[in-house]
Amino acid sequence: MKILSAVAALVVLATLGATAQTTSPLSDAEVQGRALAQKILSQWPAENFTNTGVLKIRDAGGKRVEIPVRFQTSVTASNWQASYSTWSNRDYSTWLMVTHSSESPNVYQLSNINAPPDDTNQFISLAGDQTAAGFARSDFSIADLGLEFFHWPQQKVLKREVHRSCGCTVLESTNPNPAPDGYSRVRLWIDTDTFGIVEAYAYDAKGKQLKDFYPKDFTKVNGRWQVQTLVMENVQTGSRSRLEFDLKK
Numbered sequence: 001m002k003i004l005s006a007v008a009a010l011v012v013l014a015t016l017g018a019t020a021q022t023t024s025p026l027s028d029a030e031v032q033g034r035a036l037a038q039k040i041l042s043q044w045p046a047e048n049f050t051n052t053g054v055l056k057i058r059d060a061g062g063k064r065v066e067i068p069v070r071f072q073t074s075v076t077a078s079n080w081q082a083s084y085s086t087w088s089n090r091d092y093s094t095w096l097m098v099t100h101s102s103e104s105p106n107v108y109q110l111s112n113i114n115a116p117p118d119d120t121n122q123f124i125s126l127a128g129d130q131t132a133a134g135f136a137r138s139d140f141s142i143a144d145l146g147l148e149f150f151h152w153p154q155q156k157v158l159k160r161e162v163h164r165s166c167g168c169t170v171l172e173s174t175n176p177n178p179a180p181d182g183y184s185r186v187r188l189w190i191d192t193d194t195f196g197i198v199e200a201y202a203y204d205a206k207g208k209q210l211k212d213f214y215p216k217d218f219t220k221v222n223g224r225w226q227v228q229t230l231v232m233e234n235v236q237t238g239s240r241s242r243l244e245f246d247l248k249k
């Protein structure tokens with residue numbers, strides 16, 4: 001079964017290689033890790049597309065909420081953009097745009113106005129620790145939606161093993177300067193055939209596991225298996241968020 005590749009490449013899970021300079025030689029594991037991260041992030045969407053779904057959130061106290069979500073991807077010759085918008089009673093409440101480029105870092109722009117933005121002047125640019133915030137108060141951080149951990153300078157292949165019935169390469173991405181509420185490292189199981197994320201563990205600034213991410217509920221669409229649901233669990237608080245896609249559209 002094929003695993004959805006890195007959500008617009010996380011709605012359709014996604015985007016750039018690590019380029020930090022170093023004064024010491026890289027180990028074989030680090031060379032392989034950087035090459036794998038680059039391979040994953042070089043896979044741009046083939047065409048524009050739009051999809052809708054539901055973000056289902058269960059907070060640490062057990063309260064549940066469902067938020068409609070719209071996903072849009074636009075591809076140009078120089079970059080591609082993935083936008084994620086939520087709404088309630090037909091009013092837009094959150095609009096996030098992530099711009100991916102092969103020659104520069106991700107650009108994150110967020111709008112919290114109650115109408116769909118019609119130009120970038122209505123967006124606030126986010127960077128650094130700001131991207132650790134949860135999108136629409138979910139367990140998916142803004143940086144998660146841009147797969148920011150693949151941009152970190154330290155990437156290392158740990159081993160190869162079968163995980164969740166898939167042949168996987170285990171990649172560890174390390175953040176040299178984690179935010180207090182961000183990730184210090186992410187351990188990923190990458191499908192060796194599709195380069196999709198089979199599962200990922202994220203660790204907090206103290207090195208303790210914070211989140212568990214995995215795709216589930218696959219559906220065959222036009223002869224191809226596609227992921228129906230993406231799950232992000234906070235193992236420290238017990239909260240959980242699910243992105244469920246409407247693949248019939």
